[in-house]
Every structure is written in C-alpha cells, then in structure tokens.
Amino acid sequence: xxTRTNSRPPPAKQPDAPRVAGPTAGxxxxxxxxxxxxxxxxxxxxxxxxxxxxxxxxxxxxxxxENVAALARIGSDSADLALRNLxxxxxxxMTRLARxxxxxxxxxxxxxxxxxxxxxxxxSADTANHDSRRNGVDRP
Amino acid sequence: xxxxxxxxxAPSELFELANVLLTTDAAAIGVTPRExxxxxxxxxxxxxxxxxxxxxxxxxxxxxxxxRPEIFDLRPGASLIEFLLKEGFDVFLVDWGVPDExxxxxxxxxxxxxxxxxxxRETLRASGASELSLxxxxxxxxxxxxxxxxxxxxxxxxxxxxxxxxxxxxLVLLTMPIDGRGSRYATWVGDEDFDVERVAExxxxxxxxxxxxxxxxLKPVSNxxxxxxxxxxxxxxxxxxxxxxxxxxxxxxxxxxxxxxAWAQWIRMMYRDDALARGRVRLRGNRVDLARIDQxxxxxxxxxxxxxxxxxxxxxxxxxxxxxxxxxDRPGGHIGLIAGSAAANDIWPELGDWLAERSDR
Numbered sequence: 001x002x003t004r005t006n007s008r009p010p011p012a013k014q015p016d017a018p019r020v021a022g023p024t025a026g027x028x029x030x031x032x033x034x035x036x037x038x039x040x041x042x043x044x045x046x047x048x049x050x051x052x053x054x055x056x057x058x059x060x061x062x063x064x065x066e067n068v069a070a071l072a073r074i075g076s077d078s079a080d081l082a083l084r085n086l087x088x089x090x091x092x093x094m095t096r097l098a099r100x101x102x103x104x105x106x107x108x109x110x111x112x113x114x115x116x117x118x119x120x121x122x123x124s125a126d127t128a129n130h131d132s133r134r135n136g137v138d139r140p
Numbered sequence: 141x142x143x144x145x146x147x148x149x150a151p152s153e154l155f156e157l158a159n160v161l162l163t164t165d166a167a168a169i170g171v172t173p174r175e176x177x178x179x180x181x182x183x184x185x186x187x188x189x190x191x192x193x194x195x196x197x198x199x200x201x202x203x204x205x206x207x208r209p210e211i212f213d214l215r216p217g218a219s220l221i222e223f224l225l226k227e228g229f230d231v232f233l234v235d236w237g238v239p240d241e242x243x244x245x246x247x248x249x250x251x252x253x254x255x256x257x258x259x260x261r262e263t264l265r266a267s268g269a270s271e272l273s274l275x276x277x278x279x280x281x282x283x284x285x286x287x288x289x290x291x292x293x294x295x296x297x298x299x300x301x302x303x304x305x306x307x308x309x310x311l312v313l314l315t316m317p318i319d320g321r322g323s324r325y326a327t328w329v330g331d332e333d334f335d336v337e338r339v340a341e342x343x344x345x346x347x348x349x350x351x352x353x354x355x356x357x358l359k360p361v362s363n364x365x366x367x368x369x370x371x372x373x374x375x376x377x378x379x380x381x382x383x384x385x386x387x388x389x390x391x392x393x394x395x396x397x398x399x400x401x402a403w404a405q406w407i408r409m410m411y412r413d414d415a416l417a418r419g420r421v422r423l424r425g426n427r428v429d430l431a432r433i434d435q436x437x438x439x440x441x442x443x444x445x446x447x448x449x450x451x452x453x454x455x456x457x458x459x460x461x462x463x464x465x466x467x468x469d470r471p472g473g474h475i476g477l478i479a480g481s482a483a484a485n486d487i488w489p490e491l492g493d494w495l496a497e498r499s500d501r
Contacts, residue, residue, distance in 0.1 A: 005466075005467040005469060006466065006467065006468050006469070006490075007467075007468075007469040007470075029143075041361065041365075041366060041369070044361050045359065045360075045361035045362055045366065048360045048361045049358075049359060049360070049361075052324065052357055052358065052360060053324055053327055054327070055327055055331070057327075057328075058327040058328040058329070058330075058331065059331065059333070059334075061328050061354075061357070062328060062329060062331065062333070062334035065334075065339055065350070066334070066335065066338065066339055066342075068350075069338075069339045069342040069343040070342050072342065072343060073342040073343070091241065094242075095240075095241040095242045098240070098241075098242035099242045099245075102181055102242060102243075105180065105181060106180075106181075106254075109180050109258070113258075113261075116265075
C-alpha cells in the first residue's frame with residue numbers, strides 16, 4: 001500500500017502592517033489598546049482550554065451530565081404520570097405509538113426490498129428467455 | 141475614529157448586532173434544488189438535480205449524527221454540493237433526520253447495517269450505476285469506514301474471496317475520528333465512573349443542545365466570547381458580511397438530538413476501548429475490520445482539528461488494505477477545512493480532481 005500524503009503547511013503569518021497614526025489621540029489609544037486586548041483574550045482562551053482539559057473538570061462535567069439527565073428523567077416521568085392519571089396521552093404513549101409505527105415501517109421496507117429483488121430476478125429471467133428465444137429463431 | 145464618534149455609533153452597532161443575532165435563524169441554507177429518493181424512519185435520501193452529469197459513478201454524501209447535513213450545501217457560492225454538481229457528479233445525500241424519543245433504541249448497527257446500507261442500495265437503483273463513491277464527514281466518515289469494513293457472511297462472493305464486497309469504489313473520509321482516546325472528550329467521558337448507559341437510558345435521546353454545549357466547551361473562550369466579539373468588531377469597522385456569517389451560525393446552532401443507544405456505543409467505542417482500530421466492534425454479530433477496506437481511499441485531516449484531532453485519524457493508514465491511498469493534510473479546523481471561506485479554492489478542486497480521476501467507467 002502506497003500512501004501519498006499531500007501536506008501543506010499553514011500559510012505564513014503576514015508581518016504586521018505598519019501602524020498608521022490615527023487622526024486623533026482617541027484613535028491612537030484605541031489602536032494601542034486593541035492588540036493588548038487581543039493578547040489578553042488569547043491568553044485567557046489558552047488558560048480556559050487548559051482548565052477544561054483537567055480530569056477534575058471532566059469528572060465535574062460528567063457528574064453534572066448524570067445529574068441533569070436524572071432530573072430530566074424524574075421530571076418527564078412525573079409529567080407522564082400526571083397526564084396518564086388525567087386520561088390524556090402522555091409523551092411515553094406517543095413514543096410507544098411511534099415505535100410501533102417504526103417497526104411496521106421496518107417490515108414494509110424489508111418487504112419492499114424483497115419485492116424489488118424478485119422483480120429484478122424476473123426481469124433478468126425474462127431478458128434471458130427472450131435472448132435465448134431470439135437466438136434460437138435466428139440460428140440457421 | 142474618535143472616542144466621541146465611537147460612543148455616537150455604539151447604539152446603531154448594537155442595534156445591528158441584535159438584528160444579526162435575531163435574524164440568523166431566517167438565513168437560507170441548503171437551497172440547492174433536490175428531490176427525495178427514499179425515506180425510512182427519519183432518514184431521507186436526496187438526489188440533487190443536475191443537467192451536466194459527466195461521471196458515471198455517483199457520490200453519496202454522509203454527515204455526522206450531530207448537526208445537520210446542510211453543511212454540504214451551506215449557501216449559494218459556498219456549497220460543496222453546488223461545486224460537485226458543476227464538476228459533473230451525480231450527487232446524493234443521506235440525511236439522518238431529527239431523532240426523537242422513539243429513536244432512542246437506534247444503535248450504530250442500525251445506522252450502518254440498515255440506514256446507510258439501504259441508502260447505498262437506493263442510490264444505485266436511482267442512478268442506475270453499479271458502484272458509487274462514499275464521502276463521509278466526521279462521525280459520518282466513521283460510519284462509512286465501518287460500512288466498508290463490515291463482514292458480510294451472507295454474501296457468497298464475500299465468503300468466497302474473504303474480502304469485503306460493497307459497491308463502494310471510492311471512499312473519502314473527511315476529518316474522521318478512529319481513535320478518540322487522545323482527545324479532550326476522552327478526558328471528560330473516558331472515565332469508567334461516568335455511566336454512559338445510565339445517562340443514555342435516563343435521557344433516551346441526548347439533547348442536541350447538550351452535545352453542542354460540550355463541543356463548544358472544548359474551546360470555551362473562543363466559542364462563547366470571541367465569536368461574538370469578532371462579530372461586533374466586524375459590524376463596528378464595516379467588514380462584517382451577513383451572508384457569510386448567518387448561514388454558518390444557523391447551521392452551528394441547529395443540533396439534532398443524538399439517539400441514546402448510539403451515543404453510548406460511540407463513547408465506548410471511540411473514547412474508552414479503541415475498539416474500532418483494534419477490530420473489536422461487532423454489528424449484529426458481524427465484525428468490523430478496517431483491514432477489509434480495499435477501496436480507493438482519500439483521507440483528509442485538518443491540522444487544527446480539535447474535535448477529531450489528526451492523531452486520532454492516522455491509525456487508519458496502518459489498518460486498511462487499499463492499494464490507492466491518498467492523504468490530504470491541510471491547515472484548518474474540523475468544519476472550516478471543508479466549509480470555510482478558503483475551501484472553495486483550496487480543498488474542493490483537489491477533492492473534485494481526486495474523485496474525477498476515479499469516477500469513470
């Protein structure tokens with residue numbers, strides 16, 4: 001196996017354009033502030049990325065996810081129970097119905113595929129028969 | 141601009157910023173004309189209308205289970221599908237739809253063995269071709285690789301040759317994760333203490349917002365602050381382009397839920413067991429062995445990809461048995477590499493040329 005790697009380095013960073021002095025003192029201040037601000041922002045971004053890479057942050061996030069999922073489940077089950085007691089269709093009932101529809105659709109899809117396969121077989125058999133008959137007739 | 145001028149213009153800039161953010165959802169994405177070829181459950185197979193088909197082998201595009209496949213067709217002038225149609229390809233797209241609680245039991249085997257398998261079948265039927273090119277992106281690429289590497293004991297040709305028999309002639313894998321253990325996700329969900337099955341069971345479908353939040357948390361300052369700060373800067377200095385920003389922002393914010401079972405399988409396979417690279421994944425009893433991939437293979441990696449880091453894709457080259465393997469390694473991010481503003485001039489023509497060379501009878 002020969003792997004052809006076509007690698008391209010990132011575009012070289014263009015040298016900073018010469019700073020053009022602004023027309024006002026306020027403009028010059030803003031020009032000076034902007035790179036400083038961007039530097040602070042990029043350092044903060046790096047610091048936060050390091051923070052989220054820590055295993056302890058991962059554990060915190062995982063536990064938060066588990067707790068939120070459990071709370072969502074409790075809320076959903078409680079709402080379903082309340083609706084069912086009111087003799088109204090709940091989310092769980094709709095889901096059950098949708099699953100039954102999916103199962104029916106799965107079966108229909110498989111039946112359709114079988115029908116198409118049989119139709120293809122019939123078509124190819126027809127073609128073969130037709131060819132053999134024609135060859136038989138044409139043959140001297 | 142003086143301080144007074146800046147203060148004076150601030151209200152109108154704020155107003156425009158609010159307008160941009162509030163009207164983002166109205167941006168048109170995925171507008172290239174297409175027709176529905178086949179549907180099953182939430183999955184839909186689309187075919188894009190074309191008047192100039194030059195290549196015999198059709199393309200089937202497969203996107204991830206997170207986010208929507210409209211990224212392939214973001215906006216006119218910045219649409220990979222539009223580009224591929226102009227290049228003369230017959231383009232099909234599989235859309236996994238928006239799963240809901242009733243899809244909670246869908247696992248990776250349902251996506252690979254049913255939905256993708258049947259989408260391939262329908263693509264061939266609709267196009268009249270006997271082979272196709274499979275183009276997968278992100279999780280979609282992993283699903284495509286699994287499909288091509290899946291044992292098919294029922295197929296007599298496969299049993300005879302011992303090789304995978306699929307109608308896939310060319311396989312294109314864009315920023316695909318194979319081994320995610322080195323990624324930041326693994327730090328979060330790789331610990332066995334985190335009970336993925338329990339979370340999946342409790343949530344049934346993992347909300348798209350939760351998946352999106354986790355993705356954004358990989359680069360919290362960039363995603364939660366810098367994006368909006370740059371947007372405000374662009375509005376202030378007049379360089380902001382509404383037509384570029386809004387379609388991408390809309391696409392990023394559109395997160396379908398992830399079926400719980402498939403999500404739990406994905407976490408285990410990708411971030412805990414390295415099961416795919418080790419050939420330990422079984423779908424409905426059939427082993428997924430990436431060594432069975434013998435198609436013409438193009439792998440595209442992005443140097444600054446923090447979602448599917450390049451190092452997590454590289455093992456594929458040691459696993460496949462393809463004779464024709466090409467690797468494009470480019471600067472860029474997970475999505476920006478293929479859908480960014482530079483993609484139309486950079487990676488798309490190369491991708492089109494690679495496919496064109498391998499897509500004729």
